[in-house]
Structures are given as structure tokens and as C-alpha cells.
Amino acid sequence: MALEILHPGLLTTVQDLGRPGYFHLGIPIGGAMDRLALIAANRLVGNDEGAAGLEAVFMGPKIAFRADTVIAVCGADMPIKLDDEEMPGWTAFAVKAGQTLSFDFLKGGARIYIAVAGGIDTPLALGSRSTYPIGALGGVDGRAVAAGDVLPIGASAGAREGVSVPEAMRRTPGSPAQLRVLPGLYWHRITEESQANFFADEWKVAPEADRMGYRFRGGRPLDFVPREPPFGAGSDPSNIVDGCYPYGSIQVPGGTEPIVLHRDAVSGGGYFMIGTVISADMDLIGQLQPHMAVSFEEVDMAGALAARAERTALIDQIRAATS
Amino acid sequence: MKTRYSFGGDEHIFVEVDEEMSLDAFFKALSITNAVAEKKIAGVTEICPANASFQVKFDPDVIAPEAMLDELKSLESAAEDAPKRMTTRIIEVPVYYQDPWTHETLMRFRERHQDPSGTDLDYAARINGFSSADEFIVAHHSNPWFVSMVGFVSGLPFLYQLVERERQLQVPKYLRPRTDTPKLTVGYGGCFGCIYSVRGAGGYQMFGITPMPIFDPTQKISYMRDFMVFFKPGDIVKWDPIDRAEHDRIEAAVQDGSWTPKIAEVDFDLAAFNADVNGTNAQLMEALRGA
The missing domain is CATH 2.40.100.10 (Cyclophilin-like)
Structure with a gap:
């Protein structure tokens, strides 16, 4: 199982809950900026809470799926499209092989988290898949994803589509x-x-x-x-x-x-x-x-x-x- | 020295062993962090020694902040009396001073510098009372340096000169940090030298470049196969001035696996060093001769 990046958005990186234990060497914990959103997305698709997903800032990526799976998008308010159909955020939904995931303009917040049943299965670096570009660690060869990248997906523990995080549990910053x-x-x-x-x-x-x-x-x-x-x-x-x-x-x-x-x-x-x-x-x-x-x-x-x-x-x- | 404890939010304790830099403060901070590591306190997730301070990150769901603070304070008095000595290594690090790459960069960011009319080395030489950059360079590499902290990004070593305080070279940082610094730049700010492990932003004055990589996330370079970060606190560095031809030769030899840095095991005793700086340094550098 794999997915292909057709367009990377502005800056999309593989992130999990980070690599503790190396800060004394100048290697930070990294991982999802909004950990709650990644945890929620992983829960929705039946993953371990610390599985790796994609973090995209300000602008969503365009992704083609090569097999049937279940995904969820949590975090920022950014309209989600599966082919031409609008899909709900904070909700697990099914994706068929050959379908394309894309996004409209950001309406609120800054970062979305895309979890795929089974998790992104790029290699571990110091115990984590989180991308740290300054140190060229994690993610895809230590960098953000680029068009043409094919990301492996792990084995799914079983995911149910349609599960949703109720609106009252979606934490967003107020104004100010x-x-x-x-x-x-x-x-x-x-x-x-x-x-x-x-x-x-x-x-x-x-x-x-x-x-x-x-x-x-x-x-x-x-x-x-x-x-x-x-x-x-x-x-x-x-x-x-x-x-x-x-x-x-x-x-x-x-x-x-x-x-x-x-x-x-x-x-x-x-x-x-x-x-x-x-x-x-x-x-x-x-x-x-x-x-x-x-x-x-x-x-x-x-x-x-x-x-x-x-x-x-x-x-x-x-x-x-x-x- | 007056130790000051402060919480950094609910997950960190920051401990300033001394406001000013000294090897006494460094050794005390290192002793306490070693004691914290040995005690294997449940809930501690990161132990970070620094130049004259240190930081512990902990999980407050496992150990309450006040309990964590008490643990650190109880370890402080024992660390006070710990012998300030260690078995460590001295490493000869080649430096190509006044190289074209840092020169191009320092010219590009000249408007952020205290003295836009010269180079970083000209400026450092002048404010430290040397008549030329060449004289300053000699002072820079004639005594060994002590790695008193590893951090900032990707295994960058902070280096402290092993000389009396009166002989310490001091240079302010750039007025405004640069957005670019060549990889492996040998830099200087305050009383600390450094080697920029990766390319990126930086505020230290730039004196030269080393062909010796010190961070290798792929762990392919022969002397970093065991771990991707080369330096650790307590390492001692001797700069070895080289020219362009030698720089290029070493750079190529690193890539084909035929070059490794010259390293010797040494003992460093702070009391002995304080009693006889020149004699201790001569012994340290002598150890490299056989390496």
C-alpha cells in the first residue's frame, strides 16, 4: 500500500509524536506542532496515537491513493475534497484506489494532519519518522515531501469509516x-x-x-x-x-x-x-x-x-x- | 558561584550554575547532570548540560515539578565536592582560515556587522589588540579549546579557550544574525568558538572553515558510523591551520573514507590546569604527537 504526492502544497512533512532524548545534542523532539490534532486523526483511522501522518501548513497537498484505505484529516479548517466530492474534517472516510485527495483554501487555523490507516511507513531515524530538515533526519530523505514521492503505508489494524470527533472536542485558538x-x-x-x-x-x-x-x-x-x-x-x-x-x-x-x-x-x-x-x-x-x-x-x-x-x-x- | 533554579513551563527545570562562564561552573553543571543520569529518576526525559548551566526536561504526570526540583537540589551538594577531572580525548581539527566561502558570506551580510569596512578576522584582531589578522589567527590556534556545550542545532560544539581569563579572546556577535552560514564554518561569539555543523542562520563571527564533517545523519563517514554526532562535552580541540590545497585534499579523503581526525586519549584535571596553564596545554598537545 502506498500513496503518491502529486503536489506537495506549501510545506508538507511526515510527522509523528517526535524523537525525545537527543536535545542535549541539538536534535529537537520535533513531531506534530498540534499533537492533539495528529492524535485525533490517528485515533479515527484505528492507528496507534503516535503513528506518522502528514502535516501540511497553510495549503494542502494533492495526493493519489494506490489502494483502498481509510483516512482522516484533523486540525485547521481547510475544505477537503476526494476527487470532486467535499468530505468532512475530523471524520474517518473511505478512499478507493485511484482516487485523489486535495484541498481548498484555508479558512481557519494553520496546519492540517492527514492520517492514513496503517500510518506513513517511511524509515525511522533516531526512533521517529518526524521530518527535521535542518538535520536531514526522518521523513523522505530528511526533507519535506515533493511531487512524485511515493510514501509507503503500514499495515492497518482495521479502520471504520464514519467515526467522527465531536465538534466540542476540536480545540482551536480563540481570537485573540x-x-x-x-x-x-x-x-x-x-x-x-x-x-x-x-x-x-x-x-x-x-x-x-x-x-x-x-x-x-x-x-x-x-x-x-x-x-x-x-x-x-x-x-x-x-x-x-x-x-x-x-x-x-x-x-x-x-x-x-x-x-x-x-x-x-x-x-x-x-x-x-x-x-x-x-x-x-x-x-x-x-x-x-x-x-x-x-x-x-x-x-x-x-x-x-x-x-x-x-x-x-x-x-x-x-x-x-x-x- | 550561586546556583539558581527556575521552571521552564511545566516540563523543564533550568539551572544556572553561574551567571558567568568558567570551567568551574561547567564541571559543576556536568557533575550534576551525570548524577541525574545515574540516578535514573522516573519521569526525566532529557538531560542537557550547557556551558555554565543545565536543563532537565521531565514529565510532570510522572514526577511532580516540586519533587523534581528537590531531586536536583539534593544532587547539587554532592556535585560541589566531586573532583573536577575527566578522562577525555583531544582532537586535531584542521582549519582553513580566511577561506573564500566564509569570505563571500561575510561580504554578503556586511551591513549586519559592527565594522562593515573589513573582515570578521580584521575586526576580531583589532578589538583584541592584535596588529594583524595573521597574529590573531596564531593566538586562535596556539592553545587548545574545551567543548563546554553541544547544541543549538545538530551537534554544534561550543568551544571555550583553555587559557586564563585575561588571555581570553572575546568578540561580540553580529549586530543582527545572518540568515546564512556555510556548513563547517569555524565561528566565534562572546567567549565561545563553534563549528557550524550544518548550513544555516548564525550570529557568530566567521574565521575559517574545516574540511572535517562533524554531523552525518547518514552515518557513512568513517569516524561517525557509530553515531551521527561527533562531539560531546569535555572533548578538547586543537585547531590545525591548513591551506587551500590541504583543505581540498582532506575534503576528498573524507569522502573516500581514507581520512580520520587525529585523536588521543588524555586526562584533564581542572586543578592542575589552573595551577599551570601552559604546562597542562603543552602536555595535552603533546599527546597528539603520538596519535
Whole structure:
């Protein structure tokens, strides 16, 4: 069983739930930006939740199927077409050999996840099929898919068409999108006024927004608490002695434009960070488009853990709805 | 040194062993991360040592953040007293200084540089008090360097000069980062050298290029068949200046499998190094002679 890429869209990559364990070497976890959407798509077609699917950003690919199968598309709101017929999102549907899957223009969100019964079966690299183009790892020869690529599909455990994730369980960012942040790391390096401004201001997603990180602009620049630069840090007040970056950490080079590191994060560097987007809200960033309004909301650890538990409960609901 | 702990969201603890760079801070961070690894704490998913700090990623569904914090704090005092020495390796890394590829790139991004009138090496030489780039190059390769962190992307080593703080070369990063850096550029920013493992964005000054690949996802290069990343923290590097002909010869020999870097096993003891920098460095470099 295989599928053929007729048109790759803008940037379509094979992604699963990532390759933990190599961040100390500068190889990030990677995997689906919106993990909940990939998990939902996999559940719908009877796959393991961590099976590899296709992640497409802003524009869908065009795919020809070479055998009968069942697929599901979750995540962004992008009309789905099987040959000329419109198909529902967040729902498992049957595809016949010779049929073509394509998409209309994006209506909301940023990334769709296409799961195929049996999962994409490209080779494992460091335990994962996730594509990490900077390190030429995973996916198709370490790169995004291209026209003419034929992707192998694994053996299906059995999939039922027609199963759907109820609308109330489809998580999408609001407007403005609210990203919850636990302040910390080098939070003390900015003035109290700047700390307050950061949470009060409305930000917009900058065009520089990709799997490595999302940049934001529009808020007031941050003022620093004066200091003598520590040896090895560099002279700019936003510099630190190069250290590790958490996933979701918010660095602000020069104090102007915050960058939230995402699944393909660089593992470290010399810019200070003011806090970290909590794990529960990382999926939402994967559905943000450039120019969308965003505000950051302060939470404490108890709030972060409660949000995490809520997301887990939502995934449990999806599991119940799809089993 | 004052250790500072901070949560990076609900899945990370970031630990700054010291605000400033020193080998003391590096060894303490490494000792704690080694202790974390040995203890096999359930829920720990990533252990990342850095120059003067480290980070642990954990699953808060398995170990509560406060419990994780207590584990790290309990390991800190033992690490304080751990001997700051290790058995490691010294590697001779060939460098073609003032190569045409980094030159083309630095000219392309000149408007992002502090001194658009010269090259990165001219600038580094001037602000460090050398009369020429050639003199600076000699200072750059005459003492060994210590890999104090691996990261950024794809196995990039951060290198710290094995000399007293007064003799450390220091160079600021570009005013605005470049969007391009040739693969295997030998770079420099703050008090850290680096080798760009892959082509990509970067903010470090560019001094030269090495023909020695240090990241190979296909694991075909002879000295990276066991693992795709060459460097690890604690490795020691001696730069070996080469010319264009030697660069091209090594580059071809890497491809046909007939070249491997010169490597020797050495012991590094921080107390001995602090007591006699030149003597320790001479011994380290002497080990390469037999390799």
C-alpha cells in the first residue's frame, strides 16, 4: 500500500509524536506542532496515537491513493475534497484506489494532519519518522515531501469509516489567541513595568513563524534591569552565557520581538528568556497564522498543571469518542 | 558561584550554575547532570548540560515539578565536592582560515556587522589588540579549546579557550544574525568558538572553515558510523591551520573514507590546569604527537 504526492502544497512533512532524548545534542523532539490534532486523526483511522501522518501548513497537498484505505484529516479548517466530492474534517472516510485527495483554501487555523490507516511507513531515524530538515533526519530523505514521492503505508489494524470527533472536542485558538505563560528563567532581567506590559499588550504573529519558533511583534519593547555583563555573556543586555532553551520558552533578542520556540527548537543559545508557554498551549501555536492577534496570560505552576490535566481529559474524551 | 533554579513551563527545570562562564561552573553543571543520569529518576526525559548551566526536561504526570526540583537540589551538594577531572580525548581539527566561502558570506551580510569596512578576522584582531589578522589567527590556534556545550542545532560544539581569563579572546556577535552560514564554518561569539555543523542562520563571527564533517545523519563517514554526532562535552580541540590545497585534499579523503581526525586519549584535571596553564596545554598537545 502506498500513496503518491502529486503536489506537495506549501510545506508538507511526515510527522509523528517526535524523537525525545537527543536535545542535549541539538536534535529537537520535533513531531506534530498540534499533537492533539495528529492524535485525533490517528485515533479515527484505528492507528496507534503516535503513528506518522502528514502535516501540511497553510495549503494542502494533492495526493493519489494506490489502494483502498481509510483516512482522516484533523486540525485547521481547510475544505477537503476526494476527487470532486467535499468530505468532512475530523471524520474517518473511505478512499478507493485511484482516487485523489486535495484541498481548498484555508479558512481557519494553520496546519492540517492527514492520517492514513496503517500510518506513513517511511524509515525511522533516531526512533521517529518526524521530518527535521535542518538535520536531514526522518521523513523522505530528511526533507519535506515533493511531487512524485511515493510514501509507503503500514499495515492497518482495521479502520471504520464514519467515526467522527465531536465538534466540542476540536480545540482551536480563540481570537485573540490566549497563550498561557509561566514567568521564569530570566524574568528578573526586565523591569516590573515591562513585565506588566508584556502581559497587557496585544501581540501579532510575525511572518517569521515556523516549526522552529514563532515570532511576535506589536507589543512595547522590554526595558532591562541594569547590570554589569557577566563574563562570556556578551554586551547586549539580552545576552546570557549560552545555555539551554526549554520548548515553549520565550526569548526576546534586544528586548523587542518575543520568539516562542516550538517543536523544532534550537536547543540553546545566548539570548535571555522571560518565561515559557505551558505545555497545554503548545498545540494552539501550531494553528496560528501570521498577523493573528495573540495575548499572553500569566499563570503559576498550579495553573499550568490544571491546564495540562484539562488537555489530557480532552484527549481522553476523544479516545472515548473514537473507540 | 550561586546556583539558581527556575521552571521552564511545566516540563523543564533550568539551572544556572553561574551567571558567568568558567570551567568551574561547567564541571559543576556536568557533575550534576551525570548524577541525574545515574540516578535514573522516573519521569526525566532529557538531560542537557550547557556551558555554565543545565536543563532537565521531565514529565510532570510522572514526577511532580516540586519533587523534581528537590531531586536536583539534593544532587547539587554532592556535585560541589566531586573532583573536577575527566578522562577525555583531544582532537586535531584542521582549519582553513580566511577561506573564500566564509569570505563571500561575510561580504554578503556586511551591513549586519559592527565594522562593515573589513573582515570578521580584521575586526576580531583589532578589538583584541592584535596588529594583524595573521597574529590573531596564531593566538586562535596556539592553545587548545574545551567543548563546554553541544547544541543549538545538530551537534554544534561550543568551544571555550583553555587559557586564563585575561588571555581570553572575546568578540561580540553580529549586530543582527545572518540568515546564512556555510556548513563547517569555524565561528566565534562572546567567549565561545563553534563549528557550524550544518548550513544555516548564525550570529557568530566567521574565521575559517574545516574540511572535517562533524554531523552525518547518514552515518557513512568513517569516524561517525557509530553515531551521527561527533562531539560531546569535555572533548578538547586543537585547531590545525591548513591551506587551500590541504583543505581540498582532506575534503576528498573524507569522502573516500581514507581520512580520520587525529585523536588521543588524555586526562584533564581542572586543578592542575589552573595551577599551570601552559604546562597542562603543552602536555595535552603533546599527546597528539603520538596519535
